[in-house]
Amino acid sequence: MRRELGMLVALVLLCLGLWLSNGDFLGASNVVNTTRQVSMLGVFAIGISFVIITGGIDLSIGSVIGLTGVLVARLCGQYYAENPAAGGLGYPWWVGVPVALGVAALIGLAQGLLITRLNLQPFIVTLGGMLLLRGVSQTVVKGGTLSLGDVPLARLANGGLFGSEGNALLPYPFLILLAVAALGTYLLHFTVFGRYLYAIGGNREAAEYSGIPVKRVETLAYVISALTGGVAGLCYAAYIGQMSQQVGIAYELYAIAAAVLGGVSLRGGEGTVLGAVIGSCIMRVIDNGINMFQWMYRDASGVRRIFRLDNNWTYIIIGAVILVAVILDQAAHLVESKRRTRRAAASQGG
Amino acid sequence: MRGISKSFPGVRALDGVSLTLGRGEVLALTGENGAGKSTLIKILGGAQPPDAGEILIDGRPVRFASVRDAKRAGIALIHQELMLAPNLDVAGNIFLGNEARPLGLASVLRRGATRRAAAELLLRVGLQHGPDTPVARLTVGEMQMVEIAKALALRARIIIMDEPTSSLTAGESQKLFQIIRQLQADGIAVIYISHRMEEVLDLADRVTVLRDGRHVGDLARGEATHGKIVALMVGRELAANYFPPRPAVPPAEPVLVVKDLLVPGAPAPVSFTAARGEILGFAGLVGSGRTELMQALFGAVPALAGTIELEGRAFLPRRPQDAIARGVYLAPEDRKRHGLVLPMTIVQNVSLPAIGGQGWGWLDRGREQRTAEVEVARFRVKTPSVRRQVVNLSGGNQQKVVLGKWLALTPRVLILDEPTRGIDVGAKAEIYGHMARLAAEGLTILMVSSEMEEVLGMSDRVVVMRERRLAGILGRAEASPRAVAALMTGGQEASPAA
Numbered sequence: 001m002r003r004e005l006g007m008l009v010a011l012v013l014l015c016l017g018l019w020l021s022n023g024d025f026l027g028a029s030n031v032v033n034t035t036r037q038v039s040m041l042g043v044f045a046i047g048i049s050f051v052i053i054t055g056g057i058d059l060s061i062g063s064v065i066g067l068t069g070v071l072v073a074r075l076c077g078q079y080y081a082e083n084p085a086a087g088g089l090g091y092p093w094w095v096g097v098p099v100a101l102g103v104a105a106l107i108g109l110a111q112g113l114l115i116t117r118l119n120l121q122p123f124i125v126t127l128g129g130m131l132l133l134r135g136v137s138q139t140v141v142k143g144g145t146l147s148l149g150d151v152p153l154a155r156l157a158n159g160g161l162f163g164s165e166g167n168a169l170l171p172y173p174f175l176i177l178l179a180v181a182a183l184g185t186y187l188l189h190f191t192v193f194g195r196y197l198y199a200i201g202g203n204r205e206a207a208e209y210s211g212i213p214v215k216r217v218e219t220l221a222y223v224i225s226a227l228t229g230g231v232a233g234l235c236y237a238a239y240i241g242q243m244s245q246q247v248g249i250a251y252e253l254y255a256i257a258a259a260v261l262g263g264v265s266l267r268g269g270e271g272t273v274l275g276a277v278i279g280s281c282i283m284r285v286i287d288n289g290i291n292m293f294q295w296m297y298r299d300a301s302g303v304r305r306i307f308r309l310d311n312n313w314t315y316i317i318i319g320a321v322i323l324v325a326v327i328l329d330q331a332a333h334l335v336e337s338k339r340r341t342r343r344a345a346a347s348q349g350g
Numbered sequence: 351m352r353g354i355s356k357s358f359p360g361v362r363a364l365d366g367v368s369l370t371l372g373r374g375e376v377l378a379l380t381g382e383n384g385a386g387k388s389t390l391i392k393i394l395g396g397a398q399p400p401d402a403g404e405i406l407i408d409g410r411p412v413r414f415a416s417v418r419d420a421k422r423a424g425i426a427l428i429h430q431e432l433m434l435a436p437n438l439d440v441a442g443n444i445f446l447g448n449e450a451r452p453l454g455l456a457s458v459l460r461r462g463a464t465r466r467a468a469a470e471l472l473l474r475v476g477l478q479h480g481p482d483t484p485v486a487r488l489t490v491g492e493m494q495m496v497e498i499a500k501a502l503a504l505r506a507r508i509i510i511m512d513e514p515t516s517s518l519t520a521g522e523s524q525k526l527f528q529i530i531r532q533l534q535a536d537g538i539a540v541i542y543i544s545h546r547m548e549e550v551l552d553l554a555d556r557v558t559v560l561r562d563g564r565h566v567g568d569l570a571r572g573e574a575t576h577g578k579i580v581a582l583m584v585g586r587e588l589a590a591n592y593f594p595p596r597p598a599v600p601p602a603e604p605v606l607v608v609k610d611l612l613v614p615g616a617p618a619p620v621s622f623t624a625a626r627g628e629i630l631g632f633a634g635l636v637g638s639g640r641t642e643l644m645q646a647l648f649g650a651v652p653a654l655a656g657t658i659e660l661e662g663r664a665f666l667p668r669r670p671q672d673a674i675a676r677g678v679y680l681a682p683e684d685r686k687r688h689g690l691v692l693p694m695t696i697v698q699n700v701s702l703p704a705i706g707g708q709g710w711g712w713l714d715r716g717r718e719q720r721t722a723e724v725e726v727a728r729f730r731v732k733t734p735s736v737r738r739q740v741v742n743l744s745g746g747n748q749q750k751v752v753l754g755k756w757l758a759l760t761p762r763v764l765i766l767d768e769p770t771r772g773i774d775v776g777a778k779a780e781i782y783g784h785m786a787r788l789a790a791e792g793l794t795i796l797m798v799s800s801e802m803e804e805v806l807g808m809s810d811r812v813v814v815m816r817e818r819r820l821a822g823i824l825g826r827a828e829a830s831p832r833a834v835a836a837l838m839t840g841g842q843e844a845s846p847a848a
Contacts, residue, residue, distance in 0.1 A: 193710040201703055202691035210702040211674035211690045269693055
């Protein structure tokens with residue numbers, strides 16, 4: 001938990017700094033919007049953490065988001081008689097949502113089975129899945145965009161509890177994140193299944209020798225990951241309103257980065273749901289902060305000017321933050337093992 | 351080497367060890383498992399830095415930051431598990447890392463020159479194959495010669511061999527000894543690590559004995575005898591009561607009946623039985639197929655054919671889950687790899703096989719904590735808390751956690767593969783005590799051990815394996831060190847398999 005606490009402190013300091021530089025950072029509309037972004041990322045960052053904790057990786061989650069979004073837009077989007085290709089088929093949400101989530105779960109199952117039953121590497125299986133599913137999305141949208149139109153599902157992203165429509169105090173994605181986080185915490189930290197995930201990530205062979213059904217547990221991790229991708233996909237479809245083949249590209253990398261920032265180790269066997277959520281917060285706050293950050297100063301001739309960060313810096317800053325985080329993590333591990341050796345020497349020598 | 355010390359998590363591996371080596375001298379380094387031989391040569395070979403002490407070559411102190419440094423100083427280390435790239439040919443391996451490279455990594459490989467140089471070296475070590483034979487096609491003995499050729503290519507002045515004969519046939523060993531004498535004649539010093547006394551006495555100019563990380567004696571060629579070396583190796587702590595007295599097991603119904611079991615990689619099937627309350631020892635050299643047999647009984651690497659009967663019912667595990675469901679548990683040889691999840695706590699490790707019993711739902715943390723506390727108390731695991739990560743425990747305490755994890759369930763047959771490897775003497779005696787008590791309570795124990803004393807001290811009967819076959823089964827009365835060793839090595843006294 002020390003890692004999570006450290007990142008939480010970093011997050012608070014980051015927010016404080018941004019608020020000092022620009023009071024609008026804590027303005028209602030920016031807070032609600034950032035919360036929505038954090039929530040959607042958090043949902044699938046939690047899912048991918050299940051896979052990373054087993055020592056695996058899921059590169060397909062961004063494509064799963066794209067595909068479920070496209071599917072739900074096709075099924076539930078408003079029907080435009082004059083141009084059917086630009087909209088959906090007009091089915092109610094209770095048809096589209098289960099179908100989209102079912103497809104996501106099947107994708108996870110297929111990938112999990114390939115990885116565990118055929119002993120294929122997670123990296124290559126999910127890389128294949130990522131490309132293949134992206135292609136499937138393209139065939140569904142036929143290269144264009146699908147408009148969700150004015151259907152109940154569209155309120156999923158912008159509606160919420162308390163406050164006016166479109167600017168709710170608690171947007172639905174945030175409530176979804178809370179639900180996913182609660183369920184994820186229960187599964188990961190309070191069930192036998194969760195313990196098995198850590199054991200597999202900590203030492204796969206010892207887990208097998210302890211009688212753990214390694215393959216089944218691991219397969220389930222991929223199903224969970226893909227399912228959270230599906231949930232996030234629904235939110236993004238509602239949020240964007242216009243689904244194209246572009247939605248979800250590179251999101252797997254954001255999710256991995258968020259998880260790692262929150263202390264989910266790619267070595268496997270380490271990490272918490274809370275950490276994945278904090279990592280998601282940091283990712284999105286940095287993203288938002290690059291837009292919000294400003295610095296007032298007077299130039300040489302005494303004229304007041306405002307310094308702002310160039311948007312092109314986004315990737316540079318996020319990349320640097322991730323590298324610094326893993327370097328700190330590695331340093332902490334080194335210190336820990338040094339201390340262990342010293343303690344051993346002291347206890348034996350005496 | 352002077353005053354070398356080294357510690358690892360949980361162990362003080364070396365404590366002020368000094369070692370001298372003359373030009374062209376063959377020094378045998380002996381000691382029990384865990385005495386610190388491997389650590390000492392790793393330090394000399396530059397693979398690990400010492401915590402204290404210094405190394406002098408020709409009177410000049412040297413510091414090795416890496417294996418590369420040590421090689422440059424003329425020290426070549428040949429590991430017990432050979433370190434060759436099987437996908438490359440012989441010549442490529444001999445010069446691996448030592449290629450002529452005037453242009454750094456961009457240099458063109460000079461295959462012609464390499465081949466000629468390799469052929470010359472192969473002649474010196476007496477290898478019959480050409481320099482472009484793929485290494486994967488060589489026998490272990492031939493690979494060893496490639497390793498020696500590799501050392502010669504470095505113009506090594508000191509060659510260290512770690513248990514070089516452990517997986518060689520008698521003929522191959524003889525050939526190796528010839529090469530060693532040849533090296534000696536060329537002025538190259540050899541440090542030779544071996545458990546086999548005949549080899550040590552035959553080859554060495556001097557014998558250095560380590561025990562528990564300390565240098566306990568040096569014997570010159572004339573004064574070294576088998577008895578003296580063993581006395582130094584085991585020290586005085588090894589009193590007769592080291593092994594708990596065990597009453598002879600009255601003939602009982604066999605609990606486990608193994609019939610014509612064909613283990614993957616074995617040339618022939620094996621059959622044996624084990625009775626209630628019996629400790630059945632498995633002796634053999636490294637690579638004699640004992641571990642593989644145990645893995646087949648545990649379902650980790652399922653058997654290809656044959657039958658097993660457990661308590662009168664058929665038992666053919668396809669995976670560890672099947673064996674665990676029937677009460678057959680394995681404490682594996684490599685406990686860090688197969689036995690424990692090191693970053694997890696004692697509680698989590700002990701409960702790992704048990705928690706799945708009620709499905710995958712809510713985890714009863716109170717119960718797992720209580721179970722772990724019971725096991726920690728039973729085995730007297732030295733730890734401040736059951737919530738400590740097992741990576742922080744010493745080898746002996748880790749092994750006790752592995753045992754605790756299985757005894758928290760209901761064992762019918764307990765398989766112990768090298769139960770005391772790398773464990774200090776005190777913990778060893780404790781583990782023997784537990785084994786004797788469990789057997790007296792009616793548990794059947796299969797114990798694989800490479801320590802002759804352990805096999806003879808603990809077993810009711812001894813199954814001896816050789817080259818992945820069952821070489822013979824000896825009762826307690828017949829199982830003398832000589833008889834077991836003869837079966838292990840295929841000597842003259844071999845009796846037909848029982």
